Ligand code: CUK
């Protein structure tokens with residue numbers, strides 16, 4: 001988001017920065033001196049030292065929290081320790097990730113195929129919102145889901161081994177944004193659309209917007225035992241052609257409902273080269289847009305009763321049906337809002353005003369009462385009942401310019417990112433008053449607090465996820481990193497602790513979970529486990545059964561890897577042979593990972609202890625191709641190599 005208003009407000013800040021020189025440098029270390037000498041030599045204040053002490057994590061110590069941040073344009077998930085802000089892993093999801101061999105072997109290629117849109121391979125993703133799986137509205141540390149806004153897709157990551165195990169996509173919609181969020185027991189993973197289009201990938205002239213263009217919310221059914229989304233048991237609800245934005249699932253009191261904020265209820269579609277208002281102007285006319293309330297438990301019953309139509313394989317509850325069955329209601333929300341966050345107790349919903357200076361606090365009991373009494377203020381042009389604004393809200397909190405996203409702590413406070421003021425505001429949910437503000441640098445989007453969107457947030461830490469970093473780091477050309485700023489929530493005043501540059505995409509949102517809720521495996525057992533099935537692969541090999549077999553479909557190489565050799569270390573094939581490599585790392589020592597690559601064939605695998613990988617390619621060029629281990633695994637690592645000999649026909 002980057003409104004003209006935001007840009008104009010930036011000018012005074014930019015000027016101030018230019019006048020002051022923009023930054024101060026920290027001198028190099030003061031040698032063996034005392035703390036005071038060090039502080040002097042490095043130009044550090046007491047506040048700096050206190051911040052350092054709160055984040056410094058000596059070697060061998062582990063972090064209290066783990067943050068899963070979206071990798072934005074990078075399409076991959078970032079795993080970060082808090083409070084140290086050390087990056088622990090990038091999980092390959094929508095984009096090939098060479099170190100993990102993600103996208104360079106049969107198993108992970110099959111995931112890339114699952115992620116195709118309309119038969120086309122997509123080589124990137126625009127990841128926005130990770131969602132940890134929940135049990136009773138608490139993170140359970142089992143799975144995490146992520147979305148790709150650009151090529152609407154949802155992926156499942158298994159937190160046993162932090163790898164992607166599934167990607168699903170439907171051609172029903174052309175862009176998502178209210179994704180991913182989960183219902184309180186991970187019954188469903190939610191994916192709602194952003195930019196309306198004719199459902200199912202059809203063409204319709206844009207002038208037919210009101211009649212033919214639609215939004216939709218998809219409820220992807222999640223089978224927890226199998227760890228898989230089940231598309232056949234999933235369904236969607238058609239929505240009017242507004243721009244649906246963020247979504248959040250109700251919990252406890254509001255369990256069974258999903259809330260989606262929206263903008264562009266004006267139904268503007270641009271045309272600035274065709275004599276019409278630009279899209280953003282047309283979309284900012286109304287004082288109110290609509291918070292969508294969706295009764296998903298009732299929707300399940302409507303689906304079970306067969307009151308759906310099927311569009312590109314997805315069961316869809318038509319808009320008329322959704323209205324007639326009482327699944328969909330609107331509540332006015334000011335004004336082109338951004339962000340909807342359900343309070344920990346599930347009783348209220350906080351919507352960030354974006355173009356309005358308030359956060360509006362909706363009360364579920366008040367809204368439910370109006371719905372039960374069928375007391376509606378009006379209807380939208382499609383017949384969706386609209387509740388009265390004043391009768392639906394408990395109140396509003398005056399936040400500042402550009403309130404966006406909100407998270408919570410365990411003391412009854414809410415924390416809202418304020419984009420244009422570029423601050424975090426801490427405010428009391430009980431009396432709707434701001435109690436503290438802190439500057440961030442700069443243009444904060446989302447923020448995340450420890451377990452801050454569950455039924456029992458921890459407080460403690462907050463990360464401001466800033467879009468711009470301007471003068472915070474050394475200059476690296478015109479494209480600057482994003483800036484994650486760690487903020488301490490333990491005192492009565494928020495304290496800025498640490499700046500962490502993130503140079504691979506715009507992360508948007510994150511989840512922060514207590515580290516001890518995660519229970520990842522140390523290696524794959526039994527030896528020969530295929531990570532996609534978490535079972536022994538039929539082609540798994542031991543050192544004793546390593547062999548080469550010529551079959552009808554090509555040459556099968558059953559290979560073992562252990563410090564410090566591959567067996568076999570010579571593979572002889574004929575030009576044009578299809579080669580199937582089946583490689584098992586037979587190690588059972590923690591961290592004894594081998595890599596496997598063959599030059600010029602785009603083959604690159606990561607073989608963690610016990611893991612089995614399959615890779616298929618055609619040896620279409622005669623020649624001599626060394627293969628080798630790409631992880632410095634042992635003193636004889638460089639000797640862990642072999643030859644693929646492709647004999648000319
Ligand atoms: S959106 Cu990016 S700052 Cu996609 Cu959640 Cu608000």
Ligand code: CUA
Nearest residue numbers: 629631633637
């Ligand atoms: Cu195995 Cu290097």
